[in-house]
Amino acid sequence: AQTVTQSQPEMSVQEAETVTLSCTYDTSESDYYLFWYKQPPSRQMILVIRQEAYKQQNATENRFSVNFQKAAKSFSLKISDSQLGDAAMYFCAYRSGLGKSNFGNEKLTFGTGTRLTIIP
Amino acid sequence: EAQVTQNPRYLITVTGKKLTVTCSQNMNHEYMSWYRQDPGLGLRQIYYSMNVEVTDKGDVPEGYKVSRKEKRNFPLILESPSPNQTSLYFCASSPGTSGFSYNEQFFGPGTRLTVL
Numbered sequence: 001a002q003t004v005t006q007s008q009p010e011m012s013v014q015e016a017e018t019v020t021l022s023c024t025y026d027t028s029e030s031d032y033y034l035f036w037y038k039q040p041p042s043r044q045m046i047l048v049i050r051q052e053a054y055k056q057q058n059a060t061e062n063r064f065s066v067n068f069q070k071a072a073k074s075f076s077l078k079i080s081d082s083q084l085g086d087a088a089m090y091f092c093a094y095r096s097g098l099g100k101s102n103f104g105n106e107k108l109t110f111g112t113g114t115r116l117t118i119i120p
Numbered sequence: 121e122a123q124v125t126q127n128p129r130y131l132i133t134v135t136g137k138k139l140t141v142t143c144s145q146n147m148n149h150e151y152m153s154w155y156r157q158d159p160g161l162g163l164r165q166i167y168y169s170m171n172v173e174v175t176d177k178g179d180v181p182e183g184y185k186v187s188r189k190e191k192r193n194f195p196l197i198l199e200s201p202s203p204n205q206t207s208l209y210f211c212a213s214s215p216g217t218s219g220f221s222y223n224e225q226f227f228g229p230g231t232r233l234t235v236l
Binding site: 106 | 160161170176212214216224232
């Protein structure tokens, strides 16, 4: 079974600075997807960024980028120019990419989350 | 507007009183799933459905039931709730392609359930 570990329960960053959230995962599969979700106080789950394991290039979405190290099974999220609206719980998640191994279950395996505080 | 809706958003109940949390999506998605979120544990899958009348257990199915009689609806049923089912519940849906390609999952707004 796959596991996702977020070792930083809480992080804080000064507004306009850069912060990196860590995530490691364990899997024996070669084809999979990795995600970062944001959960603001409204509790809504918002997809921030996605990475396909077969892609060597790191995904970027505006101020959000990832550092995907497949051999090390590491998937960190970098937030540049932090804004007050970035304050939230951030979850790292894994999804198997092989239909034959998950029999159509698109289950997301989540880490325990990192609460990010932005200091004005 | 494409969305996943859940009702109720908040519910306080007592041990043993049957309840249903509804989930509905208007995107004609085949795949739907329920998760529960607990502090320090992240989100864990309860049940999922690949299509009408096709459901299966996730990682934490004990104490829950589901049904998928219509494509748009996927209710979560707690026949005899217990305090350890106090949690934040999310429904999610995606187009569904039997897992062979990526589809974004759309999450509902969450249901906060307290069982006394």
